[in-house]
Every structure is written in C-alpha cells, then in structure tokens.
Amino acid sequence: ETAHASLGGSTTLVAYFTRSGNTRVIAGTIHRALGTDLFEIRPAQSYPEDYEATVEQARGERDRGDEPSLAERVPNVGSYETVFLGFPIWGETAPPVIRSFLSAHDLQGTTLRPFITHGGYGLGNSLSVLASHAPGARIEPPFVMEADQERRTLNQVRGWLGEIERP
C-alpha cells in the first residue's frame, strides 16, 4: 500500500486520474460510500505545474497518440469484477494516460463504470476511446459532471492581480 493506493482485497476498484482535484473528490466519495479499493493513475513523469504548459503537452500527446508510461500499475487487476474509472476531459477526449492505463491492464470481463468531469464542453470522443482501449469490458453509462476549470480560476486571479499594486 502506498500514498496513492489503498488496495485491500475488495472486488471493486476505483481508479482515477486528476490534475486539479475535481475527479479525486468523486473518486474518494465512491471509495468511502462503497468501501472499494482505490488507485490513483499517475504518469511516470508528472505534468508541468503550469496550466498552459500542460495543455500544450497534452495536445501534442493526443495528436501523436502517445501513451505515456505509468508510475505504477494495479496489481492483480483481474481480481476486480467492477472498475470505476475516473478522469477529466482533456482536449475533447480522455487524457493520454487513460489510454496507457487501459492498454496496460486487461479488463476483459470487467464491468467498467466511467466517471468523467469536464469544464463545460462535454465528453468529446472519450467514450469511444474507452470502447477501443478496453476490449471485452462491459462499459456502463458514465457519470458525467461539469466541474471548475483551472483556466477560469487562473483568468480570474490574473485579473485581480492586474488590479492591485505590485508589491
């Protein structure tokens, strides 16, 4: 067990990727409500702290079809009957690391329950990415939630900072 995983022998797993934390709130809620195992999907190389740099990197990875390496894999993924899979929409699709996650874990025969957050522009083609990268999984209709965009926060804070005297 690590800081990023709580794997206690449940037959249900919540696996999620997050940058700004919106998806983590949902993951934690499912984990506590249902007593599931919990796993944070992390790339081996973290994304930049800077938002715009992350958007730029993610766009390149998407366009090239990159599947960035994972920091860790789920041990014994075959022992789970149900996997709740959570992620934010990035560039109108699932983040590249979600494709890596699905490619690295055999979910044949598993029930996949997606939970997806987006900043107001909807699911894009993320569901077809799940279908193509999780062959043999039974994909249930997703839970979808609009959640705060880091971009909006950034713009508001920059506006505020522009109004105050520089220290």
Ligand SMILES: Cc1cc2nc3c(=O)[nH]c(=O)nc-3n(C[C@H](O)[C@H](O)[C@H](O)COP(=O)(O)O)c2cc1C
């Ligand atoms: C790199 C990047 C790309 C994004 N692209 C989209 C997008 O195409 N459509 C959209 O509605 N929201 C987009 N967003 C907003 C996130 O999907 C939304 O804020 C989400 O709730 C963030 O989840 P998190 O806090 O778990 O990281 C993007 C955010 C980031 C960081």
